[in-house]
Structure formats: C-alpha cells, structure tokens
Amino acid sequence: MKFTAALLVLLPTVVTSFTTVKAPKVADTILFVGDDPNVVFGGNAWKPDSEKMGSTDTGDYFPEGYNKDTEPAYSEGMAGSQAGGRGSGPALPGMENLGADAVITGGIEVSSEIPAGMEFIPSSVPDQEVNFQISSTSGGMDYDIQVKPVCMTFEDFFAAFSPDSNPSFSVTPATGRMDRRSGGELTELVVHCDPKGQSGNLEGNLVVNLPDDNSKICIKVTVASF
Numbered sequence: 001m002k003f004t005a006a007l008l009v010l011l012p013t014v015v016t017s018f019t020t021v022k023a024p025k026v027a028d029t030i031l032f033v034g035d036d037p038n039v040v041f042g043g044n045a046w047k048p049d050s051e052k053m054g055s056t057d058t059g060d061y062f063p064e065g066y067n068k069d070t071e072p073a074y075s076e077g078m079a080g081s082q083a084g085g086r087g088s089g090p091a092l093p094g095m096e097n098l099g100a101d102a103v104i105t106g107g108i109e110v111s112s113e114i115p116a117g118m119e120f121i122p123s124s125v126p127d128q129e130v131n132f133q134i135s136s137t138s139g140g141m142d143y144d145i146q147v148k149p150v151c152m153t154f155e156d157f158f159a160a161f162s163p164d165s166n167p168s169f170s171v172t173p174a175t176g177r178m179d180r181r182s183g184g185e186l187t188e189l190v191v192h193c194d195p196k197g198q199s200g201n202l203e204g205n206l207v208v209n210l211p212d213d214n215s216k217i218c219i220k221v222t223v224a225s226f
Contacts, residue, residue, distance in 0.1 A: 140194030
C-alpha cells in the first residue's frame, strides 16, 4: 500500500514536468547572394593560356631549347646527302647542258597515204552539210570545212570523197591526226571544187574514216555551179 501511494504521488509530477518543456527556437537567417565576394555577375573572365601568349610565328618543328644563332639551321640537309651545297641542277654528270643541245628523234608518225583497199562509204544520214556556189568557168575554188573531234583520244584520220561523188571534188589533207574530243581543236579540211564548165548542182559525200576508233564522219557537200 505504501508503494502504490508513492507512485500516485510522483506520476502527476512527471507529467507536469514533461508538458512544461519547450523546444528551442531556430533563428531565421536571410542570405544575400550579392554580398558573397565569390559570386561574379559580369561573365566568365577566365582565358586559356593560348590566348595569353604572344606571337605564334615560330613553328612547331623547332626542338625545345633550339638556338638559331648557335645551332645549324633546321633546313640543313633537306636537299639530301648528294646536294653538296647546290640549290638546283641535274644530279647526273654529263646532263648539265640537257635541253640546250639535245636532239630528239622519233615521235608520232602520221601516215601520208591512204591505206590500200580502204573504202569510203557514206552513211545514210550525214553528220554535216555544206552548201556553196561557184562559177562553172572559174577554174575551181577552195572551201574550208571545220570538223569537230569525236573521239576520246587522238586518232589518225583518212579523208576522201565517196566513189559516187561528182568528180569535181577533192579534199586536203587526205591524212592527218584528229584531236581528242575533250578540249580538242577543230580539224580543218579544204574542199576543192572545179566544175570544168559543168553547171547545175554538184553533189559529193566527204567521208572521214577513223579506223582506230572504228568510226567515221560524213559530210554532204552540195555546190551550185552556174
């Protein structure tokens, strides 16, 4: 009975002490960013070391610690071991005068005659047509024809009138070399017509054979003889 009474007496005291305890207050703190000296508002002022350097004319090929006043030039030996101090010129003895007294032999040869048995057969549709007039008693006249190159490379050509052409026609040169198509120059053929008193329309078919290319160029020539 004594223990019970003592517990009842102490209990109100404990409860009362617990309810009277108050938590400590936390002080309110306001932080102003502008007052911090580590905050920069004017942008990033940092620059890499490369932008702080001066002239960069000195190339990277110079080794570290290179002194141009006391050491050999960096270009020493670039001409090779056989240069011997010469800046230019042939390296082989006996060729110092190459070009001044050189004699060139050989080269491209163009046939001066039409191969035997070559036929000049015109195509059904000519590649070009030419018309001009001539007096039947003029004694003949020349007419220049410009022929465009049609082959990829230089090609030998052979030109003549077909057998069914009027006998008043002839062409020069009969043989030659035609330029290539890409950027090549025109080939000039001269057609000569001598009616020898014959009047009327004189017709002829000029055939330019390109045997190496297995092709030909056909030109229809019509001359009004009066």
